[in-house]
Amino acid sequence: MNLVTNPRQERVDAARNRAKILAAAAEIVASHGVEGLAMADVAAAAGVGVGTLYRRFGDRSGLAYALIDEREREFQAAFIAGPPPLGPGADAPVRIRAFLNAAVDRTVEQLDLLLMAETAAPLARFGGAYDAYHAHLSMLIAQARPDADAYVLADALLATLAAPLLAHRLRDCGVTADRIKAGLGDLFNLAGQRRVQ
Amino acid sequence: MNLVTNPRQERVDAARNRAKILAAAAEIVASHGVEGLAMADVAAAAGVGVGTLYRRFGDRSGLAYALIDEREREFQAAFIAGPPPLGPGADAPVRIRAFLNAAVDRTVEQLDLLLMAETAAPLARFGGAYDAYHAHLSMLIAQARPDADAYVLADALLATLAAPLLAHRLRDCGVTADRIKAGLGDLFNLAGQRRVQ
DNA sequence: AAGTTAATCGGAATCGATTCCGCTTGCAAG
DNA sequence: CTTGCAAGCGGAATCGATTCCGATTAACTT
Numbered sequence: 001m002n003l004v005t006n007p008r009q010e011r012v013d014a015a016r017n018r019a020k021i022l023a024a025a026a027e028i029v030a031s032h033g034v035e036g037l038a039m040a041d042v043a044a045a046a047g048v049g050v051g052t053l054y055r056r057f058g059d060r061s062g063l064a065y066a067l068i069d070e071r072e073r074e075f076q077a078a079f080i081a082g083p084p085p086l087g088p089g090a091d092a093p094v095r096i097r098a099f100l101n102a103a104v105d106r107t108v109e110q111l112d113l114l115l116m117a118e119t120a121a122p123l124a125r126f127g128g129a130y131d132a133y134h135a136h137l138s139m140l141i142a143q144a145r146p147d148a149d150a151y152v153l154a155d156a157l158l159a160t161l162a163a164p165l166l167a168h169r170l171r172d173c174g175v176t177a178d179r180i181k182a183g184l185g186d187l188f189n190l191a192g193q194r195r196v197q
Numbered sequence: 198m199n200l201v202t203n204p205r206q207e208r209v210d211a212a213r214n215r216a217k218i219l220a221a222a223a224e225i226v227a228s229h230g231v232e233g234l235a236m237a238d239v240a241a242a243a244g245v246g247v248g249t250l251y252r253r254f255g256d257r258s259g260l261a262y263a264l265i266d267e268r269e270r271e272f273q274a275a276f277i278a279g280p281p282p283l284g285p286g287a288d289a290p291v292r293i294r295a296f297l298n299a300a301v302d303r304t305v306e307q308l309d310l311l312l313m314a315e316t317a318a319p320l321a322r323f324g325g326a327y328d329a330y331h332a333h334l335s336m337l338i339a340q341a342r343p344d345a346d347a348y349v350l351a352d353a354l355l356a357t358l359a360a361p362l363l364a365h366r367l368r369d370c371g372v373t374a375d376r377i378k379a380g381l382g383d384l385f386n387l388a389g390q391r392r393v394q
Numbered sequence: 395a396a397g398t399t400a401a402t403c404g405g406a407a408t409c410g411a412t413t414c415c416g417c418t419t420g421c422a423a424g
Numbered sequence: 425c426t427t428g429c430a431a432g433c434g435g436a437a438t439c440g441a442t443t444c445c446g447a448t449t450a451a452c453t454t
Contacts, residue, residue, distance in 0.1 A: 011401065011450055032388070039441060049404030054442065117273070121318070148387060152380025157354035160349070168353070183349025211432060217414055236411060246434030251412065 010076075018056050020046040034112040037063070061120035064113050064127070072129055075106050079136060081142055099137060100184045102156060107161050108170070108177050114163035133158055141188070157184055159175035215253050217243040222260055231309040234260070258317035260311050262325075269326055272303050276333060289341035290385075295352060296334060297381045304358050305374050306369070311360035330355055338385070354381055 005084070006117075024046035028036055041058060043050040057063040084090035085098040107114060138154035145153075159165075160180070169175040221243035225233055234255060240247040254260040262269075281287035282295040304311060309359075321381070335351035342350075357377070366372040 006247075009451095013450070014402065019401085038439095045402090050442085051404055051444085052329065052402075055402070060441070087303075148381055149380045152377065153384060154302065156353040156357045156384055158380070159359060159362055160353045161363075162356060162359060165255070165356055165359075180349065181344045186346055187350060189355055208431065210420070214432085235409095239432090247412085248434055249432075252432070257400085259413070 014022060015041050016055070017046070017048050017052055021048065021053055021056060022066060025063055028066065030166050034064075036102075036114045037116070060118045060122070064117035064120070068110055068113050069104065070139065071110065075102065076129075076132060078102070082131075092140045093145075094190055096137070096140050096144060099140070100188070101181050103133065103158075103161055104166075104177055104181050107163060107166055111167055111170075115140070115167055130158065145188075153188070157188065160184060202271060208359070209307065211253070214243070214249055217261075218245065218250055218253060222264055224279070226264065231313045233262075236260075250354070256313045256317070261314035261317070264383050265307055265314065268307065269301065273326075273329060275299070284377060289337045293334070293337050293385055294336055294339060294382050296337070298378050300330065300355075300358055301363075301374055301378050301381075304360060304363055308360060308367075310363055315360050323354070325353065342385075354385065357383050 016049050017153065021042060025037060028042060028045060033076055037060070039050055039053060042063070044054045046053070053063070057178070059116065079086045079095075079099055081087055085094045086097075086102055090098070134154050137158065138150040141153055142150035166180070169180065218239060222234060222239050225239060225242060234257070236247055236250060239260070240250045243250070251258070254263055275290075276283045276296055278284055278301070282291045283299060284292075287295070331351050334355065335347040338345065339347035340352055363377070366377065367374065
């Protein structure tokens, strides 16, 4: 899933082209929105052939993920090894709240690109970033709520953040990001508590 | 979202073509799988022009939804007005369990078509069947667990059943449908219980 | 510096979905 | 039984993504 590094060593012209393509794509998204991100246009704006573009990024959604990638690794670094409350050092419940809040913010922030990337290749997010999130979150949940099925609970919490659903709730249903954060936090809080009855 | 009925009255030739197209599409899916469902092929097999196909079903995912539609309305009728435990008559917690189990089964049963339909138009499922499910489930949850945020909890439970995620878990992760049913059931059971502490 | 090779290039060709539009036809009013 | 025309039809044209492949070129060897 790592879209930036490479097996051996990228040839200098290839690296230069990668940079030109990403710059051109970012500019197009900034000026014309995600819909304007046509492969032929990106290639033309970057001054390369479409073949080059496909060699580097695989397909349209690969390009979208590459555009997302920088913030992605930033986020992953933050919750894996950054300072508390997101990173290690805080209690699991605190980290879970922080993680969910940050995940909502991050998704909302890049909603259009995620929408496009997930639409073109819904499977790509799985096996990729999703699995990393899931591994992290289910570990924390197992730690904080030994009685719950951490694996499924993590899926439930993360699936609620899928770009298409989030877009629907935020844009068509008037739900706020804060309400979703609160709802997920409550859901986690309630789940796995020792039952009364 | 109703893909079968129509505003005024469908002309007889149009109705005949609709039937021919659906029959041809179903046969193609049966023999060549969902990947083989190319618009031009369906049109040719049905003996109509592609324009006709688009007039009737809007686009590829519309055709997929139409193929799903029959079982869809069957399912909706069952949980809205059918016999218990799915329909009215049983206690809310029982109906919720039954609904989640049935929803898992139904999704698994038509996983390929749903995968295609959602991939082509992830938004279509929202505003359509998803909203119906959500309305139903959140009503039951509100009834059974007055302390929980039924709206968000319903999203969490339903989002876990999204075709791409379910396909990933079932096919790539070795998770069974039964485990997911159990996990969702537990999640509902735990959520909204009066807290101990 | 010249040779060798595998990685890259570029852009034409291909492929499938979707749109367009002039022609046809069901059907209801006169 | 004509006539009017909105709904419907077919399939060519368009559009954008993706694939192909012969020409180039970076990078290592001798």
